[in-house]
Amino acid sequence: MNDAMIKDILLYLGLFIVLYVIALRIVRRFYKFPAPSFIGSFLDSRLRKTVQPPDGIIKGSGIREGMTVMDLGCGPGTYTIDVARSVGKDGKVYAIDIQKKMIEKLEKKLERKENNDIVNVVPKVAGAYDLPFPDDSLDLVYMISVLEEIPDKDRALREVHRVLKKNGILSISEFLLDPDYPLKRTVRRRCERAGFFFEKSEGRFFNYTVRFQKR
Numbered sequence: 001m002n003d004a005m006i007k008d009i010l011l012y013l014g015l016f017i018v019l020y021v022i023a024l025r026i027v028r029r030f031y032k033f034p035a036p037s038f039i040g041s042f043l044d045s046r047l048r049k050t051v052q053p054p055d056g057i058i059k060g061s062g063i064r065e066g067m068t069v070m071d072l073g074c075g076p077g078t079y080t081i082d083v084a085r086s087v088g089k090d091g092k093v094y095a096i097d098i099q100k101k102m103i104e105k106l107e108k109k110l111e112r113k114e115n116n117d118i119v120n121v122v123p124k125v126a127g128a129y130d131l132p133f134p135d136d137s138l139d140l141v142y143m144i145s146v147l148e149e150i151p152d153k154d155r156a157l158r159e160v161h162r163v164l165k166k167n168g169i170l171s172i173s174e175f176l177l178d179p180d181y182p183l184k185r186t187v188r189r190r191c192e193r194a195g196f197f198f199e200k201s202e203g204r205f206f207n208y209t210v211r212f213q214k215r
Contacts, residue, residue: 048078049078051175051177051207052144052145052173052175052207054079054082054083055082056202056203056207056209057079057082057083057142057144057173057209058082058083058086059202060171060173060202060203060208060209060211061140061142061169061171061173061209061211062140062169062171062199062211063083063086063087063140063142063171064086064087065086065087065088065090065091066087066088066090066091067087067091067139067140068087068091068092068094068137068138068139068140069083069087069091069092069093069094069138069139069140069141069142070093070094070096070131070133070138070140070141070142070163071083071093071094071095071096071142072096072128072131072141072142072143072146072160073096073097073098073128073143073144073146073149074095074096074097074102074103074106074123075097075102075105075106076102076105076106076109077095077105077106077109077110077121077123078144079144080093080095080106080121081109081110081115081118081121083142084118084120084121085117085118087120088120089119089120091120092120092121092122093120093121093122094122094124094133094138095121095122095123095124096124096125096126096128096131097123097125097126098125098126098127098128099125100125103123103124103125106121106123107123110123128150128155128156128159128160129152129155129156129159130159131159131160131162131163133163134163135162135163136163136164136165136166136168137163137165138163138164138165138168139164139165139168139169140164140168140169140170140171141160141163141164141168141169141170141171142170142171142172142173143171143172143173144173144174145173145174145175145178145180145181147172147182147187147190148174148178148180148181148182149180153190154190154193154194157170157190157191157193157194157196158194158195160194161194161195161196161214164214165214166214166215167213167214167215168213168214169199169211169212169213169214170191170196170211170212170213170214171209171210171211171212172187172191172209172210172211172212173203173207173208173209173210174187174207174208175206175207175208176205176206176207184201184208184210187210188210191210191212192212195214196212196213196214197212197213197214197215198210198211198212199211199212199213
């Protein structure tokens with residue numbers, strides 16, 4: 001295979017991806033639903049972590065040792081393990097997803113030998129409208145390419161506001177290839193409307209994290 005053929009293949013592949021994302025955006029504009037469990041392998045792939053590196057997510061979100069954190073819309077636990085190690089033995093990660101199959105994927109991951117040291121993750125099946133936590137109980141809630149999948153975003157954000165402690169952190173991370181990708185200003189407007197105060201943002205147009213605080 002010569003260089004010209006490789007370039008043609010990459011060009012057609014790029015065009016296919018662009019058309020695929022456009023088609024998905026059109027569908028998602030009218031129908032909001034969580035990412036289906038059968039794409040869990042992609043969500044948990046090396047490619048996904050290359051696009052959205054865990055270190056960048058953790059740093060941009062303000063996740064620190066000793067925190068009690070919620071991974072809302074955790075899926076198969078793409079970032080849950082990394083965050084669990086970041087908060088350390090004195091911290092805790094509640095991994096929440098509305099789909100039981102996604103939680104089962106995470107539980108299987110936690111059973112792997114290389115993850116035997118992880119004892120601070122609590123997986124739970126729950127929806128964003130009725131989080132199983134008391135008021136003012138969590139230090140930080142993060143969502144990675146999740147908020148736009150939720151039909152009633154305002155209701156979900158109000159519920160997150162309820163469970164966060166005073167000065168608690170809400171972190172929203174997005175990347176351009178996601179069919180539900182929102183602009184930073186859209187995320188900021190929604191979160192401020194729910195009572196959060198903008199703190200900072202990191203990253204660029206393609207891949208960013210926006211951080212808010214409950215005051």
